[in-house]
Amino acid sequence: MAVKTLEDLLAEGVSGRRVLVRSDLNVPLDGSTITDDGRVRAALPTIRRLSEAGAKVIVAAHLGRPKGTPEAKYSLRPVADRLGELLGAEVRLAGDVVGEQARAVVAGLSDGQVALLENVRFDPRETSKVDDERAGLARDLAALTGEGGAFVSDGFGVVHRKQASVYDVARALPAYAGGLVLAELEVLSKLTGDPQRPYVVVLGGSKVSDKLAVIEALLPKVDRLLIGGGMAFTFLAAQGHGVGSSLLEQDYVDTARTLLAEHADKIVVPSDVVVADRFAADAATDTVAAEKIPDGWMGLDIGPATTERFAAEVAAARTVFWNGPAGVFEMAPFAAGTRGVAEAIAGSGAFSVVGGGDSAAAVRVLGLPEEKFSHISTGGGASLEYLEGKELPGVAVLEGGA
Numbered sequence: 001m002a003v004k005t006l007e008d009l010l011a012e013g014v015s016g017r018r019v020l021v022r023s024d025l026n027v028p029l030d031g032s033t034i035t036d037d038g039r040v041r042a043a044l045p046t047i048r049r050l051s052e053a054g055a056k057v058i059v060a061a062h063l064g065r066p067k068g069t070p071e072a073k074y075s076l077r078p079v080a081d082r083l084g085e086l087l088g089a090e091v092r093l094a095g096d097v098v099g100e101q102a103r104a105v106v107a108g109l110s111d112g113q114v115a116l117l118e119n120v121r122f123d124p125r126e127t128s129k130v131d132d133e134r135a136g137l138a139r140d141l142a143a144l145t146g147e148g149g150a151f152v153s154d155g156f157g158v159v160h161r162k163q164a165s166v167y168d169v170a171r172a173l174p175a176y177a178g179g180l181v182l183a184e185l186e187v188l189s190k191l192t193g194d195p196q197r198p199y200v201v202v203l204g205g206s207k208v209s210d211k212l213a214v215i216e217a218l219l220p221k222v223d224r225l226l227i228g229g230g231m232a233f234t235f236l237a238a239q240g241h242g243v244g245s246s247l248l249e250q251d252y253v254d255t256a257r258t259l260l261a262e263h264a265d266k267i268v269v270p271s272d273v274v275v276a277d278r279f280a281a282d283a284a285t286d287t288v289a290a291e292k293i294p295d296g297w298m299g300l301d302i303g304p305a306t307t308e309r310f311a312a313e314v315a316a317a318r319t320v321f322w323n324g325p326a327g328v329f330e331m332a333p334f335a336a337g338t339r340g341v342a343e344a345i346a347g348s349g350a351f352s353v354v355g356g357g358d359s360a361a362a363v364r365v366l367g368l369p370e371e372k373f374s375h376i377s378t379g380g381g382a383s384l385e386y387l388e389g390k391e392l393p394g395v396a397v398l399e400g401g402a
């Protein structure tokens with residue numbers, strides 16, 4: 001990849017310069033408690049190296065999907081605190097993204113100090129589809145760095161997003177690829193060339209509309225595609241089954257039906273499902289055949305027969321990519337499927353990559369041995385789009401394209 005890297009920037013010298021770093025600090029929270037700080041830890045090396053080299057480090061990041069306006073529950077406050085603990089130095093959180101408070105915090109930085117801007121998605125221009133709006137926020141972000149400013153793109157989990165703090169800002173400042181982005185791309189490239197077969201992809205999770213489109217592109221490349229989590233119900237609906245109040249992407253049902261017909265040998269959907277009468281850890285639950293989901297109930301995990309089938313497919317694989325928990329693993333009654341899939345991958349001996357904030361968190365929260373996975377990636381959607389062969393805007397822009 002012909003890009004300038006963090007190493008190039010450090011070689012130029014950063015002492016006294018303000019450097020804007022885009023990290024992916026989108027961690028799972030229970031209230032204001034971080035349940036898995038993997039993404040904060042993954043972001044540390046780049047931030048630390050810049051700080052140690054004397055840069056004034058300004059970190060930009062998002063949390064969740066606020067609608068372009070500040071919301072207390074999406075504040076990066078818990079993340080700033082955790083980042084500070086891990087760095088062993090205070091990380092000041094600006095009260096806004098590029099406003100007066102951000103300018104004041106940035107102006108007060110000494111060499112080597114680190115500040116975090118408030119959730120970039122509190123500014124509606126971050127995710128705008130209008131180029132000029134995004135460019136406007138990018139200019140405001142760049143202005144925070146002043147004379148000698150630079151941008152380091154280190155949020156691998158967001159490089160598939162054409163957003164102001166990922167894409168447009170790389171055109172507004174001298175831009176460099178961070179170590180995390182480079183390391184992730186290097187590992188994932190092993191899955192694109194000539195993966196050892198059988199090559200099994202396991203998909204789940206809740207970002208259904210984002211990821212359904214990827215399935216179509218992945219199918220020609222894989223030997224088996226195991227579909228669990230929230231996205232399974234669109235496929236069950238395509239088979240003509242009622243799915244109660246489970247997650248459903250109605251617009252995709254026809255495509256799912258075509259894919260099932262064309263790739264019957266590759267796609268494996270659940271044969272049984274754990275259902276609940278509401279989305280809660282203390283809900284009434286039952287395990288039913290996939291074609292017998294009662295009206296008003298929602299599927300929150302794959303059932304034991306499906307888990308066994310998925311585990312057998314994974315055990316036979318030589319390459320595995322997994323993104324998206326098989327169920328709502330955060331609640332004990334719906335964690336067995338994810339645990340079963342994760343244990344099977346860990347025990348498979350295959351070259352295995354787990355991608356995604358929640359999937360990686362599941363491995364750690366469920367207490368599975370991380371070293372049994374060949375790579376735990378910080379990006380789910382980003383990994384999938386890379387495997388699909390799609391251009392990642394946040395990478396292309398560093399290469400001078402997009």
Ligand SMILES: Nc1ncnc2c1ncn2[C@@H]1O[C@H](COP(=O)(O)OP(=O)(O)O)[C@@H](O)[C@H]1O
Nearest residue numbers: 205206207229230300327328356357358359380
């Ligand atoms: N059947 C389901 N219904 C609703 N949510 C689900 C279901 N299965 C899994 N999930 C949820 O999916 C979330 C993770 O989805 P996603 O963001 O797509 O994964 P990742 O972060 O690994 O890329 C988890 O919080 C989990 O609770």
Ligand SMILES: O=C(OP(=O)(O)O)[C@H](O)COP(=O)(O)O
Nearest residue numbers: 024026157356357379380381382
């Ligand atoms: O959590 C993330 O992606 P992932 O769930 O695909 O791993 C990234 O922080 C991107 O977040 P987004 O999917 O709201 O753009």
